[in-house]
Amino acid sequence: MSATLTDNKVLKGGEFLIADAAYQTTFMPEEFSEEQRMVKQMVDDFIEQEIRTNLDKIEKQEDNIAPRLLEKMAELGLLGSHMPEAYGGLEMDTNTNTLICDVMGGSSGSFTVSYAAHTGIGMLPILYYGTEAQKEKYLPRLISGELKAAYCLTEPGSGSDAMGAKTTATLDGDAYVLNGQKMWISNAGFADVFIVFAQVDGDKFTGFIVPRNLEGLTLGAEEDKLGIKGSSTRQVFFENVRVPADNSLGEIGKGHLIAFNVLNVGRFKLHALSVGGAKRALQVGIRYANERIQFKQPIANFGAIKYKIGEAAIRIFAGESALYRVSQQIQDMNVQLKEQGKTFSQAKLLSAEEYAIECALLKFLGSETLDYTVDEVVQIHGGMGYSEETLAPRMYRDSRINRIYEGTNEINRLLSVDMLLRRAMKGALDIVGPAWAVQKELGGMPSLERPEGDYGEEIKAVSDFKKLILMVAGAAAKEQMDGKINLKGEQEILMNVADMLGDLLQAESTLMRIRKMRATGLGKQDIEVYDAILRTYLHDATARMAKNATDAVASFVEGDLLRTFTMGIKRFTKYPPQNVKVLRRRVADVLIEANAWSL
Structure with a gap:
């Protein structure tokens, strides 16, 4: 669905939805x-x-x-x-x-x-x-x-x-x-x-x-x-x-x-x-x-x-x-x-x-x-x-x-999705191609293999977040083209998509930062503390993604089509549950011991 960018390519605005940036391209405060x-x-x-x-x-x-x-x-x-x-x-x-x-x-x-x-x-x-x-x-x-x-x-x-x-x-x-x-x-x-x-x-x-x-x-x-x-x-x-x-x-x-x-x-x-x-x-x-x-x-x-x-x-x-x-x-x-x-x-x-x-x-x-x-x-x-x-x-x-x-935050939510769709319509971003690829994937059998290697599950989760957004936004855009809805009057749907985009941006940015920290050895704390941050964020973001996607599609489709989309939502929100009690405590204990912000 998405291509990995080379180190020297500057990611275009909004392109984070359809392209996987190499973690080496990010900048982090540790640098x-x-x-x-x-x-x-x-x-x-x-x-x-x-x-x-x-x-x-x-x-x-x-x-x-x-x-x-x-x-x-x-x-x-x-x-x-x-x-x-x-x-x-x-x-x-x-x-x-x-x-x-x-x-x-x-x-x-x-x-x-x-x-x-x-x-x-x-x-x-x-x-x-x-x-x-x-x-x-x-x-x-x-x-x-x-x-x-x-x-x-x-x-x-x-x-x-x-x-x-x-x-x-x-x-x-x-x-x-x-x-x-x-x-x-x-x-x-x-x-x-x-x-x-x-x-x-x-x-x-x-x-x-x-x-x-x-x-x-x-x-x-x-x-x-x-x-x-x-x-x-x-x-x-x-x-x-x-x-x-x-x-x-x-x-x-x-x-x-x-x-x-x-x-x-x-x-x-x-x-x-x-x-x-x-x-x-x-x-x-x-x-x-x-x-x-x-x-x-x-x-x-x-x-x-x-x-x-x-x-x-x-x-x-x-x-x-x-x-x-x-x-x-x-x-x-x-x-x-x-x-x-x-x-x-x-x-x-x-x-x-x-x-x-x-x-x-x-x-x-x-x-x-x-x-x-x-x-x-x-x-x-x-x-x-x-x-x-x-x-x-x-x-x-x-x-x-x-x-x-x-x-206002409401205006910025609406603007973010509106600008994304406008760029797609102008050809500045190819969202249609990746969206169709997601639709084709939904027609096939899901893979039962789990990802391997460092951050394999996390990389897959972020990739699935992108597919989920493309599925929801693509379906809403098609309903509009078919004259069934007018997205300008459906602000709740747009705000659902905006919240998904926000979670994606922060989830991927956090993953990129922590992968770079592991590769470079930079960071004030042991890498396990940062892994705890990443895993907790993805655990919670997965639940938010599922809810926002469900709320959005249930507002403009029904019947068999809704059941199809619901299956897609489940497919793209399979990040393994985490013991967030332990993970949050690990993060909190570091700050409590330092008596300061120390991440």
């Missing part, structure tokens, strides 16, 4: 160079010295703390680590920038919003779509921290439906006159530059660079939010704001390209920040579990607590494996595009766009792993988890927004 480890230490030191000592100030937005911290990050080069040297950036590779986000995720839920909004959605539109004059004017000052950026997309009547924006821009001589309002704008309270989207001539969705000091631009009060209270979030109002025509960003009417392509990077970075935040949260939970004595022993000794620690660790490890696998793919594609003659900004834009499917999957995977982890950390704390004396409630509140912004 960080000495220089990358030094960058990590620098970020760790900054967090320890500047952020954790100011958590209360950040939470209360006192002493202009967020912009001052951004300026200190700029002094270390961290606001321009992903930017070209020509504008004062450090031009670090993708994996190093991913590492920075990973580490920053463990600092403060509130401040990471300020950091991510400035360096991501605030700066990237100018890098990707700005004229050379615009780049020279703004990027060096954004990199140095002299200017801070905000991104104005959402309106009271347009959230997920961004193209439904009502803010208008009317050309009047040498300026566009903006009227309208934006809401939920991160960094609005201190931003100097706003990336604003408005409708030109009523229906030409367009981006603009809008300096804060223009007459008619005003701000609402700080929002009283559930979490991320330390991040500035305000409404932004435009009343006859005259924006120089030269400040239009990209082509008139092509603002959707800016919005969507910048969000690809935002979703990827959010996953990195979520993984880092989950590691930090779990560490807080582990330390409390070791300190809290009940029935004359630490609660970390109890199986119910070990389950929580082990399960969170397994989810985090799987998310981290997918994070750095995709990071390497983006980096490889970036290098390839530069070799083809693309500029720095073009290569950055196109490499992120190529992996838009993976970015959408990672967004909901990472945010939900973080949510699961902080919820269990509150539970580990018991009553103290409800007390502001601990970090647990703050982490709990701060995490919740991640499932909403950068596109």
Whole structure:
């Protein structure tokens, strides 16, 4: 069904469904160079010295703390680590920038919003779509921290439906006159530059660079939010704001390209920040579990607590494996595009766009792993988890927004499948051929031979996951072609498929990482600990795959055809049951003994 790729081939976006990448092609945190480890230490030191000592100030937005911290990050080069040297950036590779986000995720839920909004959605539109004059004017000052950026997309009547924006821009001589309002704008309270989207001539969705000091631009009060209270979030109002025509960003009417392509990077970075935040949260939970004595022993000794620690660790490890696998793919594609003659900004834009499917999957995977982890950390704390004396409630509140912004998790689930099917219809991905091969396989007798060799069962399980997704998605697509269903109106089916894709991406990434760890001897723990992570994840993912596949096909077929598909589901979910109690405890015991994240 699928081909194994050679070491030097860059996997295309979405191709993980139909091609088995060689495990040697993945990147894993265990491979960080000495220089990358030094960058990590620098970020760790900054967090320890500047952020954790100011958590209360950040939470209360006192002493202009967020912009001052951004300026200190700029002094270390961290606001321009992903930017070209020509504008004062450090031009670090993708994996190093991913590492920075990973580490920053463990600092403060509130401040990471300020950091991510400035360096991501605030700066990237100018890098990707700005004229050379615009780049020279703004990027060096954004990199140095002299200017801070905000991104104005959402309106009271347009959230997920961004193209439904009502803010208008009317050309009047040498300026566009903006009227309208934006809401939920991160960094609005201190931003100097706003990336604003408005409708030109009523229906030409367009981006603009809008300096804060223009007459008619005003701000609402700080929002009283559930979490991320330390991040500035305000409404932004435009009343006859005259924006120089030269400040239009990209082509008139092509603002959707800016919005969507910048969000690809935002979703990827959010996953990195979520993984880092989950590691930090779990560490807080582990330390409390070791300190809290009940029935004359630490609660970390109890199986119910070990389950929580082990399960969170397994989810985090799987998310981290997918994070750095995709990071390497983006980096490889970036290098390839530069070799083809693309500029720095073009290569950055196109490499992120190529992996838009993976970015959408990672967004909901990472945010939900973080949510699961902080919820269990509150539970580990018991009553103290409800007390502001601990970090647990703050982490709990701060995490919740991640499932909403950068596109809700529901939107990202739908997008991931929609983009996959669109690429198939355009011929960019050959999904039809592999799907037909699966249908032919279902017509034959299943093999009774069990796979042999290291990870034989795991390799087969991942391969079967791919076949199962192709079976379900192929059947749904055929039903649509036959006019029996309209997938646009069947969001539940699409979300079933998206969840299967997410499990596949993390399962295969974890398998690739652990196979590489065994081959190289890298890793902080004995390989048996990592094998326990892999086997537990696959055990649970197999059950989720079976349920999602059954829920999907049972919603659009019945009778003999449903029985045929049910047999197929059973055929492709035969990973042997694992003693997950023992395996989870093995993972938890390592972390409990280390009293820290140590995987």
